[in-house]
Amino acid sequence: MHVRLNRALVAFWAAVPLALAAQGAVDPLSFNAPRVYPVSGAVAVAVGDFNNDGKPDLALTDGHSDTIAILLADGHGGFRTAVDYAVGDDSIAVAVGDFNADGKLDLAVVNSQSDNISILLGNGDGTFEPQVTYAVGSGPDSVAIGDFNGDGKLDLAVNTSGSVSILLGKGDGSFRAAVNYPLPRGNGSVVVADFNRNGRLDLAVTNANSGTVSILLGNGDGTFQPPVSFAAGPDAYSVAVGDFNGDGNPDLAVGSLRTNTVSILLGNGNGTFQPLVSYTVGALSVYSVTVGDFNGDGKLDLALAGSRTSILLGNGDGTFQPSESFPPGGQSVAVADFNGDGNLDLGVTDGAGVVVLLGNGSGEFQTEKDYPVSGGAVFVAAGDFRGDGKLDLAMANYDYSKVSVLLGNGNGTFQPQVDYFVAAAPSGVAVADFNGDGKLDLAVADYGSFPGYPGNTVSILLGNGDGTFQPEADYPTQLDYLGFVAVGDFNGDGHPDLVLTSAVYSSGLSILLGNGDGTFQPPLTYPLSPGPLTVAVGDFNGDGNLDLAVTPQGGSDISILLGNGDGTFQPPVSYAVGTSPVSIVVADFNRDGKLDLAVANTGSGTISILLGKGNGDFLPQVTYPVAYADSLAVGDFNGDGNPDLATASGSILLGNGNGTFQAQIVYLTEGSSLAVGDFTGDGKPDLVTANQRPAIFEVLIDTTGSKASYK
Secondary structure (H helix, E strand, C coil): CCCCCCHHHHHHCCCCCCCCCCCCCCCCCCCCCCCCEEEECCEEEEECCCCCCCCCCCECCCCCEEEEEEEEECCCCCCCCCCCCCCCCCCEEEEECHHHHHCCEEEEECCCCCCEEEECECCCCCEEEEEEEECCCCCCCEEEEECCCCCCCCEEEEEECCCEEEEEEECCCCCCCEEEECCCCCCCCCCEEECCCCCCCCEEEEEEECCCEEEEEECCCEEECCCCCECCCCEEEEEEECCCCCCCCEEEEEECCCEEEEEEECCCCCCCCCCCCEECCCEEEEEEEEECCCCCCCCCCCCCHHHHHHHHECCCCCCCCCEEEEECCCEEEECCCCCCCCCCCCEEEEEEEEEECCCCHHHHHECCCEEEEECCEEEEEEECCCCCCCCCEEEEHHHHEEEEEECCCCCCCCCCCEEEEEECEEHHHHHHEECCCCCEEEEECEEEECCCCCCCCEECCEEEECCCCCCCEEECCCCCCCEEEECCCCCCCCCEEEEEEECCCCCEEEEECCCCCCCCCEEEECCCCCCCCEEEEECCCCCCCCCCEEEECCCEEHHHHHHEECEECCEECCCCCCEEEEEEEECCCCCCCCCCECCCCCCCEEEEEECCCCCCCCCEEEEEEECCCCCCEECCCCCCCCCCCECCCCEEEECCCCCEEECCEEEEECCCCCECCCCCCCCCCCCEECCCCCCCCEEECCCCCCCCCCC
């Protein structure tokens, strides 16, 4: 039966509390998903080493305000928190150059609404002087840099709605008044090259309204000849220069603003061009074109930003292979080796920040791989169900009252799902050997098929050891609308027991003690108010008995229930955390041999860290902001031996090994539940997220030193 999602379930889709840790060194941190760095807004991006540390940094314009953001690199493909600098209104383009010849990179920022350009001189330490503005033509769109009069000082060319403005540099960081050269009307982009190979820099300017690119040959004194236009495809907007056929003449690649094409115009070496050849790409609207050798074959390739990011690998003769397109979409793309591995990476602006896609040197870039599943994938757990050393997945399929099993191939991919019916819409899954036969079994929390028919049972599916499972056996829990299930030996008899929570209408925990043969005793209920959402298991006071850490339904604290070792628990003790905690995990974050807690607080958008004293007591919380606080998992993602944290919405917090964490790194993914495991057998922890709408799960493979496909 198809059922609708009850919103109360959202809080229960938490990860397996004790996730698998990596055994091999992983440096730098890298998953096969793009990293996202939020800024106040992002339209255009440029690369430069602004603090002279040998690592490429980023400058991002904010098309919605009057700032430009600087993100200094950490040298591992990541970036520090953005620092904003004031510029003019509606900053939409940026270029980098040393305008005062002091060996420190400066910025030129195009301000569309204020019809000017801002110059920010760099201090060489990653900071910049306040802006100085210069008027240009109406509605400027882009800027390019070159020495147009041969005096050894950098000049500027700014494309506007009906002209190109030339600002000759004085060499001290200041510029002369703009001189405008009329063009066919229509905003576009401008690039600089010596198109007629006479030693003088020329300009190529796109004209979106006329579908042309205009060539203005330079006279070498800072002036230019009248424009000559060439057909460049409909809505010709973005343009890049490169020698695509290896004849020594600069060629052009022009992206269409409103169609999914890029046009190649091969240069003749005299300032003229051959008729265009167009290539279809997967992105509707091409806002930016950038050139680089992404597969290391010595032939120039293209990266295009649009509704999706597209890569066209060059054949070296002026032709290109069919495009490969993948998320994210964006308006600008920059190319650099951000993690120092010798392979070119991409930085794509997506309107809210920059998305960094690390290249593997084969022309492929790292994005998550999605797998569709029939029905709502609300919770995912990992286990080796066949005993072949390859991790498999069990997924709560809420919409169709099934648990879906996907057997792993050992390389990060999975076989098609096989479904097993359970009593009612499942909301959580736990994995253990409940009957002691050495084969993993499943415990599935049953939420309920529809209102009025609560799922107050837990379904046990015994594994056959070959990846298949026996029909369910259901056990009552005395709780309605189950949401979460976890496993632990609470009475010390060597048999796995269960602890379950309810999504709604409950104020307690249900404990089902296992008999060791796959069956369970009648439930024991422990009242808690407010009712519990999720629960994590660990020995917090070092007495050898398992204890419980519980998040509530609402509120801003968690409860600790110390175990007596006989399946019963002491009264709860509360600890303050953030608002609306929804997920909790256990690990030794400061490596002192005492278990600590990490709590995701969806209401306050934070992760709370509570360091354990080893006696069942915890220190006051320390909080860390994240993009969205939801399901948590633990793993050593950068191979430094310290436990790190991951959220289902894509935030990674690297642990310092002393109980503190670095600022979040954000990956483009989303889900309601998260599991960690080595799905490729390379000793590195990978991530899987489950998502109900759309019904998919995403696999994020750690690709350090290996290929990652964006197909």
